Amino acid sequence: ADSLRALAAGINLRIGTAVTPFELDNPAYAQITGDQFDSVTPGNEMKWETVERVQGVYDWSAADRLVTFAQQHGQLVRGHTLVWHNQLPGWLTSGVADGSIDNDELRALLRKHVIDEVTHFKGKIWQWDVANEFFANSWDAHPLPSGINGDNFWVSHLGEGILADVFRWAHEADPKALLVYNDYNIGGEDGTNAKADAVYAWAKSLLAQGVPIDVIGNQGHLDTQYGFSGPRLTAALSRYASLGVKVAITEADVRTFVDNATEQVPTSNLALFAQPYEYVQMLRSCLEVKECISFTVWGFGDANSWVPGWFTGEGYACIYDVNLNPKPAFTDLQHEL
Numbered sequence: 203a204d205s206l207r208a209l210a211a212g213i214n215l216r217i218g219t220a221v222t223p224f225e226l227d228n229p230a231y232a233q234i235t236g237d238q239f240d241s242v243t244p245g246n247e248m249k250w251e252t253v254e255r256v257q258g259v260y261d262w263s264a265a266d267r268l269v270t271f272a273q274q275h276g277q278l279v280r281g282h283t284l285v286w287h288n289q290l291p292g293w294l295t296s297g298v299a300d301g302s303i304d305n306d307e308l309r310a311l312l313r314k315h316v317i318d319e320v321t322h323f324k325g326k327i328w329q330w331d332v333a334n335e336f337f338a339n340s341w342d343a344h345p346l347p348s349g350i351n352g353d354n355f356w357v358s359h360l361g362e363g364i365l366a367d368v369f370r371w372a373h374e375a376d377p378k379a380l381l382v383y384n385d386y387n388i389g390g391e392d393g394t395n396a397k398a399d400a401v402y403a404w405a406k407s408l409l410a411q412g413v414p415i416d417v418i419g420n421q422g423h424l425d426t427q428y429g430f431s432g433p434r435l436t437a438a439l440s441r442y443a444s445l446g447v448k449v450a451i452t453e454a455d456v457r458t459f460v461d462n463a464t465e466q467v468p469t470s471n472l473a474l475f476a477q478p479y480e481y482v483q484m485l486r487s488c489l490e491v492k493e494c495i496s497f498t499v500w501g502f503g504d505a506n507s508w509v510p511g512w513f514t515g516e517g518y519a520c521i522y523d524v525n526l527n528p529k530p531a532f533t534d535l536q537h538e539l
């Protein structure tokens with residue numbers, strides 16, 4: 203049967219995966235990465251803690267390796283991610299904590315980081331995840347009236363206006379890259395539309411001020427336990443698109459619980475039925491909204507996924523199993539394309 207990338211090429215959609223260099227050291231993993239996907243997102247290699255572990259010393263080597271792999275395999279690169287509250291260098295967070303970096307200097311350091319990184323990769327990045335995960339969830343204590351999380355590291359130090367600045371800086375450094383605001387639960391996945399409403403209103407207001415936002419990226423980290431509505435996601439994506447931006451699914455995976463006492467892999471109906479169903483629903487939403495330019499999974503092999511390390515008792519969130527055999531989620535996506 204045809205590869206995902208071949209099937210999607212005919213409808214002008216890019217099918218992507220997150221990838222890290224150590225995965226490419228496994229020839230079987232590298233083979234599938236090249237065969238099935240025509241877009242890649244570095245899992246960690248472009249994050250600030252990776253590219254500037256020591257202040258003032260850039261190390262682009264791991265990210266450059268992925269960009270070279272992508273070029274050799276006819277793939278476009280989604281840069282990930284310039285401004286986030288996680289995976290910041292220790293020198294930065296400790297400097298802020300002990301007061302040796304004040305807010306003026308923090309702003310200058312952020313500007314330099316954004317401009318230097320975008321400049322290094324200029325012309326090689328299709329979409330940049332400029333800002334990642336700034337909006338409050340229902341459980342966050344201090345949402346601002348805009349719905350932005352007031353406790354976010356960047357917002358608490360520099361104010362929510364920093365978001366407009368980082369998009370402008372990125373645009374200045376690479377005017378051709380598509381600039382993405384990326385977040386999770388912004389497609390109504392939590393069963394309410396509160397976060398989606400806030401992102402929509404914010405994007406509308408910044409676009410009206412001329413801030414260069416090109417894409418709204420919906421991460422798509424789902425869980426078979428919670429249920430999920432495809433039509434609700436479609437509605438959220440088309441509402442963003444009505445603002446004149448593109449949309450994308452940027453980090454899809456569907457995690458399941460394993461009964462550690464009895465199961466090696468999930469055997470419940472939820473895992474076996476809901477997982478492929480939810481993958482297909484996400485892809486279908488993307489297919490239904492013509493402004494949806496890419497559908498990216500956050501890694502494709504169950505042995506490599508970030509999920510077991512982050513969600514206790516959960517795993518098996520991917521479209522290939524631990525032995526890199528395609529799962530029902532893979533074949534169902536294939537059929538949907």
Ligand code: XIL
Pocket residue numbers: 245246334421453508
């Ligand atoms: C994850 C990586 O996959 C892990 O290897 C790392 O330990 C933590 O970050 N949302 C994002 C991604 O935007 O950057 C995260 O990636 C997963 C959640």
